[in-house]
Amino acid sequence: MSEVKRYHVTDSGLVEGQALGRISVVLASDYDAAVTHIRDLELLAGQEMKSTELATNAGLRVCLERDALQALLTAADERADVLEGLLLAAMPSKVCKCRECGGTSLTWYSHIKSNSAVAEGRLRTNEMSCVFFLGCDDCSETLAWVDADQIAAYLPISKP
Structure with a gap:
Protein backbone atom coordinates (compact mmCIF):
# COMPACT_ATOMS: atom_id res chain seq x y z
CA MET A 1 0.00 0.00 0.00
CA MET A 91 -57.74 -46.42 -42.38
CA PRO A 92 -59.58 -48.47 -44.99
CA SER A 93 -57.56 -46.87 -47.79
CA LYS A 94 -54.39 -44.82 -47.91
CA VAL A 95 -55.13 -41.14 -48.58
CA CYS A 96 -52.19 -39.11 -49.92
CA LYS A 97 -53.93 -36.09 -51.39
CA CYS A 98 -57.27 -34.28 -51.23
CA ARG A 99 -59.89 -35.59 -53.64
CA GLU A 100 -61.52 -32.12 -53.88
CA CYS A 101 -58.59 -29.75 -54.46
CA GLY A 102 -55.64 -32.13 -54.94
CA GLY A 103 -53.77 -30.56 -51.99
CA THR A 104 -51.19 -32.63 -50.13
CA SER A 105 -51.25 -30.70 -46.85
CA LEU A 106 -53.34 -33.09 -44.73
CA THR A 107 -53.73 -33.09 -40.94
CA TRP A 108 -55.29 -35.48 -38.43
CA TYR A 109 -57.77 -34.01 -35.95
CA SER A 110 -59.78 -35.50 -33.09
CA HIS A 111 -63.37 -34.88 -32.01
CA ILE A 112 -65.61 -36.10 -29.18
CA LYS A 113 -69.10 -36.93 -30.38
CA SER A 114 -72.27 -37.70 -28.46
CA ASN A 115 -74.00 -41.05 -28.98
CA SER A 116 -77.27 -39.96 -27.32
CA ALA A 117 -79.81 -37.17 -27.44
CA VAL A 118 -78.98 -35.99 -23.93
CA ALA A 119 -78.24 -32.27 -23.55
CA GLU A 120 -74.60 -31.21 -23.44
CA GLY A 121 -73.22 -31.25 -19.91
CA ARG A 122 -75.38 -34.15 -18.75
CA LEU A 123 -73.55 -36.83 -20.69
CA ARG A 124 -71.92 -39.84 -19.14
CA THR A 125 -68.64 -41.18 -20.46
CA ASN A 126 -70.34 -44.20 -22.06
CA GLU A 127 -72.51 -41.80 -24.11
CA MET A 128 -69.49 -40.22 -25.82
CA SER A 129 -66.90 -41.49 -28.27
CA CYS A 130 -63.78 -40.16 -29.91
CA VAL A 131 -63.35 -39.90 -33.67
CA PHE A 132 -60.16 -39.11 -35.58
CA PHE A 133 -60.56 -37.52 -38.96
CA LEU A 134 -58.18 -36.54 -41.73
CA GLY A 135 -58.77 -33.08 -43.13
CA CYS A 136 -57.31 -31.05 -45.98
CA ASP A 137 -55.57 -27.90 -44.75
CA ASP A 138 -56.27 -26.11 -48.05
CA CYS A 139 -60.02 -26.65 -48.59
CA SER A 140 -61.15 -28.14 -45.21
CA GLU A 141 -62.51 -31.30 -46.87
CA THR A 142 -62.88 -34.31 -44.56
CA LEU A 143 -61.05 -37.15 -46.30
CA ALA A 144 -61.28 -40.00 -43.81
CA TRP A 145 -62.38 -40.75 -40.27
CA VAL A 146 -61.55 -43.52 -37.82
CA ASP A 147 -63.15 -44.44 -34.48
CA ALA A 148 -60.83 -44.39 -31.50
CA ASP A 149 -61.87 -47.99 -30.81
CA GLN A 150 -60.26 -49.03 -34.10
CA ILE A 151 -57.04 -47.26 -33.05
CA ALA A 152 -57.17 -48.85 -29.60
CA ALA A 153 -57.20 -52.30 -31.21
CA TYR A 154 -53.69 -51.62 -32.56
CA LEU A 155 -52.24 -50.30 -29.28
CA PRO A 156 -50.07 -52.67 -27.25
CA ILE A 157 -51.40 -53.84 -23.92
CA SER A 158 -49.16 -52.80 -21.03
CA LYS A 159 -49.45 -54.41 -17.64
CA PRO A 160 -48.80 -52.32 -14.52
Missing part, protein backbone atom coordinates in the same frame (compact mmCIF):
# COMPACT_ATOMS: atom_id res chain seq x y z
CA SER A 2 1.31 3.43 -0.85
CA GLU A 3 -0.28 4.99 2.28
CA VAL A 4 2.08 3.05 4.59
CA LYS A 5 5.02 5.24 5.54
CA ARG A 6 8.34 3.55 6.08
CA TYR A 7 10.93 4.79 8.55
CA HIS A 8 14.53 3.82 9.17
CA VAL A 9 16.25 3.78 12.52
CA THR A 10 19.14 6.18 13.21
CA ASP A 11 21.00 7.24 16.34
CA SER A 12 18.66 10.21 16.68
CA GLY A 13 15.46 8.15 16.28
CA LEU A 14 13.13 7.36 13.41
CA VAL A 15 13.61 9.16 10.10
CA GLU A 16 11.01 8.97 7.32
CA GLY A 17 12.17 7.08 4.23
CA GLN A 18 14.42 4.11 3.58
CA ALA A 19 18.18 3.96 3.72
CA LEU A 20 20.54 1.27 2.55
CA GLY A 21 21.90 -0.87 5.32
CA ARG A 22 19.45 0.46 7.87
CA ILE A 23 16.51 -1.31 9.50
CA SER A 24 13.17 -0.20 8.05
CA VAL A 25 10.04 -0.07 10.20
CA VAL A 26 6.38 0.93 9.81
CA LEU A 27 3.98 2.33 12.40
CA ALA A 28 1.66 -0.18 14.04
CA SER A 29 -1.45 1.74 12.88
CA ASP A 30 -0.20 1.65 9.25
CA TYR A 31 0.53 -2.07 9.60
CA ASP A 32 -2.98 -2.75 10.99
CA ALA A 33 -4.56 -0.75 8.15
CA ALA A 34 -2.55 -2.72 5.57
CA VAL A 35 -3.56 -6.07 7.14
CA THR A 36 -7.24 -5.00 7.16
CA HIS A 37 -7.01 -3.94 3.52
CA ILE A 38 -5.45 -7.28 2.52
CA ARG A 39 -8.16 -9.17 4.45
CA ASP A 40 -10.87 -7.15 2.66
CA LEU A 41 -9.30 -7.99 -0.71
CA GLU A 42 -9.20 -11.69 0.20
CA LEU A 43 -12.90 -11.58 1.21
CA LEU A 44 -13.80 -9.93 -2.09
CA ALA A 45 -11.83 -12.57 -3.98
CA GLY A 46 -13.69 -15.30 -2.05
CA GLN A 47 -17.05 -13.70 -2.88
CA GLU A 48 -16.10 -13.51 -6.55
CA MET A 49 -15.17 -17.20 -6.44
CA LYS A 50 -18.58 -18.01 -4.89
CA SER A 51 -20.34 -15.90 -7.53
CA THR A 52 -18.43 -17.72 -10.26
CA GLU A 53 -19.31 -21.07 -8.68
CA LEU A 54 -23.00 -20.10 -8.46
CA ALA A 55 -22.98 -19.01 -12.10
CA THR A 56 -21.36 -22.30 -13.09
CA ASN A 57 -23.94 -24.29 -11.09
CA ALA A 58 -26.78 -22.28 -12.66
CA GLY A 59 -25.34 -22.97 -16.11
CA LEU A 60 -25.12 -26.67 -15.32
CA ARG A 61 -28.72 -26.67 -14.07
CA VAL A 62 -29.87 -24.99 -17.28
CA CYS A 63 -28.01 -27.60 -19.36
CA LEU A 64 -29.56 -30.46 -17.37
CA GLU A 65 -33.05 -28.96 -17.69
CA ARG A 66 -32.53 -28.50 -21.44
CA ASP A 67 -31.45 -32.13 -21.81
CA ALA A 68 -34.47 -33.35 -19.81
CA LEU A 69 -36.85 -31.27 -21.91
CA GLN A 70 -35.22 -32.54 -25.09
CA ALA A 71 -35.72 -36.13 -23.89
CA LEU A 72 -39.42 -35.42 -23.20
CA LEU A 73 -39.81 -33.82 -26.63
CA THR A 74 -38.15 -36.80 -28.32
CA ALA A 75 -40.47 -39.22 -26.48
CA ALA A 76 -43.52 -37.15 -27.45
CA ASP A 77 -42.40 -37.09 -31.09
CA GLU A 78 -41.96 -40.86 -31.06
CA ARG A 79 -45.46 -41.33 -29.59
CA ALA A 80 -46.89 -39.02 -32.26
CA ASP A 81 -45.15 -41.02 -34.99
CA VAL A 82 -46.50 -44.29 -33.57
CA LEU A 83 -50.04 -42.92 -33.35
CA GLU A 84 -49.87 -41.56 -36.89
CA GLY A 85 -48.75 -44.97 -38.08
CA LEU A 86 -51.66 -46.55 -36.20
CA LEU A 87 -54.09 -44.11 -37.77
CA LEU A 88 -52.80 -44.88 -41.23
CA ALA A 89 -52.96 -48.62 -40.53
CA ALA A 90 -56.58 -48.35 -39.32
